[in-house]
Amino acid sequence: MNEVAYLGPRGTFTYEATQALFPKTDFQHTPCNSIPDVLTAVDQGEVAYGVVPVENAIEGSVNLTHDWLVHHVHVQVTGELIYPIKQNLMIHTQNRMLSPSRFTQVLSHPQAIAQCQSYLRKHLPNIDVTYVDSTAEAARQVAENPEENWVAIGPQSAGKIYHLSILSTDIQDYPNNFTRFIAVGKPWSHPSATPSGKKSSLLVTLPTDFPGALYRVLSSFAKRGVNLSRIESRPTKRKLGTYHFFIDAEQESNELDIIAAVDEIKAWGCQVRHLGSYPCYFFEKIGGTNRVDNRER
Numbered sequence: 001m002n003e004v005a006y007l008g009p010r011g012t013f014t015y016e017a018t019q020a021l022f023p024k025t026d027f028q029h030t031p032c033n034s035i036p037d038v039l040t041a042v043d044q045g046e047v048a049y050g051v052v053p054v055e056n057a058i059e060g061s062v063n064l065t066h067d068w069l070v071h072h073v074h075v076q077v078t079g080e081l082i083y084p085i086k087q088n089l090m091i092h093t094q095n096r097m098l099s100p101s102r103f104t105q106v107l108s109h110p111q112a113i114a115q116c117q118s119y120l121r122k123h124l125p126n127i128d129v130t131y132v133d134s135t136a137e138a139a140r141q142v143a144e145n146p147e148e149n150w151v152a153i154g155p156q157s158a159g160k161i162y163h164l165s166i167l168s169t170d171i172q173d174y175p176n177n178f179t180r181f182i183a184v185g186k187p188w189s190h191p192s193a194t195p196s197g198k199k200s201s202l203l204v205t206l207p208t209d210f211p212g213a214l215y216r217v218l219s220s221f222a223k224r225g226v227n228l229s230r231i232e233s234r235p236t237k238r239k240l241g242t243y244h245f246f247i248d249a250e251q252e253s254n255e256l257d258i259i260a261a262v263d264e265i266k267a268w269g270c271q272v273r274h275l276g277s278y279p280c281y282f283f284e285k286i287g288g289t290n291r292v293d294n295r296e297r
């Protein structure tokens with residue numbers, strides 16, 4: 001069962017990342033309407049693998065992914081892909097000559113809107129924003145409602161699939177825009193690409209908060225020479241000011257040091273969930289293509 005669930009519909013950035021991580025020649029791709037639906041499908045064993053976005057270079061963490069991993073599912077992270085993100089402003093082809101003052105709404109995923117805040121303030125200052133579950137869903141709604149004069153923000157692949165006109169390319173507010181995607185589910189390795197590195201992801205919850213508590217966690221890794229590439233706090237949702245910490249530890253032949261650091265922080269009361277140890281890939285090195293066949297719909 002080589003089925004991969006991803007945040008769909010076809011044409012999303014997650015779809016492009018899924019094609020790179022799980023080539024169509026070896027895997028069956030299944031679109032889901034939301035990030036929770038992807039993670040739940042994997043957790044329930046309906047599919048073997050899932051792909052979701054976890055962090056963006058401009059907007060930061062995808063909170064929904066983090067929160068669902070903590071509170072709703074127990075899935076293993078099995079891979080990571082750093083993928084280049086270029087946002088585009090797209091419109092139904094019959095409206096492509098409209099003056100921007102006639103656009104009534106911009107639709108997109110919250111992350112995509114957030115990555116283009118300065119662009120929107122400058123070019124579409126008073127436009128209403130409608131958040132939907134993905135960029136390709138935004139493109140679909142624009143394509144199916146030409147009379148509404150809506151515009152969408154998303155990847156060119158979504159524009160191709162839904163036959164939209166690209167009004168403006170590369171509209172994100174900062175260059176070097178990348179999103180980190182994770183694969184979750186059963187153990188897996190890429191059929192042809194060589195990883196650029198390896199990581200272990202942990203979920204750490206302090207027993208109580210006291211001065212230096214977080215320092216004590218971090219120092220357990222630092223004194224063993226373990227590089228922590230990311231630490232992300234998310235509310236426990238139980239009490240204001242209490243957090244879960246997502247920690248990514250770079251892993252290169254230091255697995256025993258990571259295990260020793262985890263044992264040390266557990267010994268004084270931290271709860272630690274091992275989210276996964278997995279290979280990391282860069283899209284440029286996978287040699288994939290992010291072109292999609294827009295004959296399928």
Ligand SMILES: O=C(O)C(=O)Cc1ccccc1
Pocket residue numbers: 007011012013014015053056085109111112133134135136154179
């Ligand atoms: O909606 C999409 O296309 C997604 O895959 C989520 C997303 C949105 C913006 C940047 C990266 C991922």
